Amino acid sequence: MAAPPLLLDAQTRAQIWRKLVKAIEAYATKLETGRVTPPLDPAKLRAMLSRFDFSAPAEALEALDFLVEGLWKFQTHTPHPRYYGLFNPAPTTMGIAADALVAAFNPQLAAWSHSPLAIEIEQHLVRAFGARFGYDPAQTDGTFASGGMEANHTALLTALVQAFPEFSSRGLRALAAQPVLYVSAEAHHSLLKAARMCGLGTEAVREIPVEASLRMNAEILASRIAQDRGQGFAPFLVAATAGTTNAGAIDPLPAIAEVAAREKLWRHVDAAWGGAAALVPELRPLLDGIERADSITFDAHKWLSVPMGAGIYLTRHTDILDRTFRIAQTYMPREAAELDVVNPFVHSMQWSRRAIGLKVFLSLAVAGWEGYATAIRHMVAMGALLREQLEGSGWQVVNETPLPLCCFIDQRHAEGRSAAYLHAVAMKVVSSGKAWISTTRLAGSAPVLRACITNYRTSADDIAALIAALEEARGQLR
Numbered sequence: 079m080a081a082p083p084l085l086l087d088a089q090t091r092a093q094i095w096r097k098l099v100k101a102i103e104a105y106a107t108k109l110e111t112g113r114v115t116p117p118l119d120p121a122k123l124r125a126m127l128s129r130f131d132f133s134a135p136a137e138a139l140e141a142l143d144f145l146v147e148g149l150w151k152f153q154t155h156t157p158h159p160r161y162y163g164l165f166n167p168a169p170t171t172m173g174i175a176a177d178a179l180v181a182a183f184n185p186q187l188a189a190w191s192h193s194p195l196a197i198e199i200e201q202h203l204v205r206a207f208g209a210r211f212g213y214d215p216a217q218t219d220g221t222f223a224s225g226g227m228e229a230n231h232t233a234l235l236t237a238l239v240q241a242f243p244e245f246s247s248r249g250l251r252a253l254a255a256q257p258v259l260y261v262s263a264e265a266h267h268s269l270l271k272a273a274r275m276c277g278l279g280t281e282a283v284r285e286i287p288v289e290a291s292l293r294m295n296a297e298i299l300a301s302r303i304a305q306d307r308g309q310g311f312a313p314f315l316v317a318a319t320a321g322t323t324n325a326g327a328i329d330p331l332p333a334i335a336e337v338a339a340r341e342k343l344w345r346h347v348d349a350a351w352g353g354a355a356a357l358v359p360e361l362r363p364l365l366d367g368i369e370r371a372d373s374i375t376f377d378a379h380k381w382l383s384v385p386m387g388a389g390i391y392l393t394r395h396t397d398i399l400d401r402t403f404r405i406a407q408t409y410m411p412r413e414a415a416e417l418d419v420v421n422p423f424v425h426s427m428q429w430s431r432r433a434i435g436l437k438v439f440l441s442l443a444v445a446g447w448e449g450y451a452t453a454i455r456h457m458v459a460m461g462a463l464l465r466e467q468l469e470g471s472g473w474q475v476v477n478e479t480p481l482p483l484c485c486f487i488d489q490r491h492a493e494g495r496s497a498a499y500l501h502a503v504a505m506k507v508v509s510s511g512k513a514w515i516s517t518t519r520l521a522g523s524a525p526v527l528r529a530c531i532t533n534y535r536t537s538a539d540d541i542a543a544l545i546a547a548l549e550e551a552r553g554q555l556r
């Protein structure tokens with residue numbers, strides 16, 4: 079009898095696993111010899127895919143080859159050491175191994191009884207990361223999430239439930255006043271999206287102006303809250319950012335915590351990228367004040383380099399996730415109550431869920447805190463080198479941050495501050511395939527080039543290659 083097509087026979091499976099392991103190892107070892115960026119040609123991709131109309135089964139090894147070759151050719155290689163981009167890392171080896179195991183064992187993280195080990199591992203990590211941020215592990219709760227977006231969404235929901243308990247059952251229309259929340263003008267836009275998804279609408283998000291350092295102005299925050307109260311709004315949350323997406327700015331956490339405490343507002347810190355500073359003793363003071371947060375967003379798939387996605391929502395309110403997400407039903411397993419453990423499906427947004435924490439667990443278990451501290455220190459040093467080399471070659475770095483992220487303009491070109499010129503430089507670099515950088519606007523107006531290091535494999539040679547690619551782009555635009 080032929081093997082079922084979804085399982086395949088033992089011999090084919092063995093060939094697939096061998097090919098797979100070879101492909102993964104080749105990607106890890108040969109990646110840096112190739113281009114960072116792919117051709118962007120949707121018509122070509124669609125033509126390639128048109129041969130798959132699924133009417134006849136493809137041969138398994140050929141199908142696998144198709145995907146491996148396709149990913150090599152048609153991907154911006156975010157794990158490449160010269161990808162200077164948006165917090166996307168080279169994945170850890172142990173993270174890749176854990177994710178492969180997760181795909182194979184397919185643990186279901188809805189109910190404790192179905193995945194006791196995976197769920198206890200995640201809770202163990204929640205307490206361990208809580209402790210790094212200064213929470214009391216016995217008073218730390220949290221959940222793994224798809225990423226920072228879901229963690230920030232969870233923060234808004236939990237803050238709403240805390241401030242307006244009737245929100246859970248009766249929704250926003252039961253509230254006497256429109257709830258409003260506060261973020262800096264440089265906060266990540268996932269907070270706006272979360273406001274929309276909570277039914278608050280984006281106008282409920284007050285974007286507080288930043289100082290020249292691109293950090294939230296805590297005095298303006300205080301006066302905006304007073305103004306809102308005077309106009310009948312209901313402030314409920316302040317979200318500070320520790321490591322902004324644009325420029326790596328860290329909001330003044332103690333001053334913001336002070337204002338929020340005085341006003342009795344939920345304090346959230348979005349530390350999706352910058353939170354990793356908590357793993358390095360000499361950088362930890364940058365996050366002082368984070369321990370006062372009611373909730374924290376931290377993404378292990380950013381600076382901890384695990385494969386995407388691995389968001390973490392942490393809180394020191396041990397009952398709030400339950401109050402936000404518990405739903406009564408009769409069909410799910412019931413052992414959790416007897417065992418005094420928590421079922422994740424009543425404790426978080428997702429129901430059926432992939433085991434997200436295992437790739438964090440294996441990576442951390444093998445590297446240890448010290449291994450991570452070393453890797454992060456290296457990236458910070460590469461950031462300092464990049465800053466120094468940019469300035470030595472006529473670029474002006476305009477952001478101030480101890481984190482490895484440079485926003486810069488061209489001092490040697492008459493148009494060196496214009497959005498069009500900077501975009502042209504970025505496009506020249508990207509299309510050369512030698513590196514990936516981007517442009518953005520600081521505080522909503524000033525155009526800059528942006529290069530960030532979130533890759534533990536980025537070396538001094540890679541920095542030199544970026545400087546050379548920038549020089550070449552500048553030369554072509556003269």
Ligand SMILES: Cc1ncc(COP(=O)(O)O)c(C=O)c1O
Binds near residue numbers: 268351
């Ligand atoms: C500060 C910050 N918060 C939240 C997010 C959203 O995280 P994710 O892309 O994992 O959903 C990002 C993404 O870059 C970010 O930089």
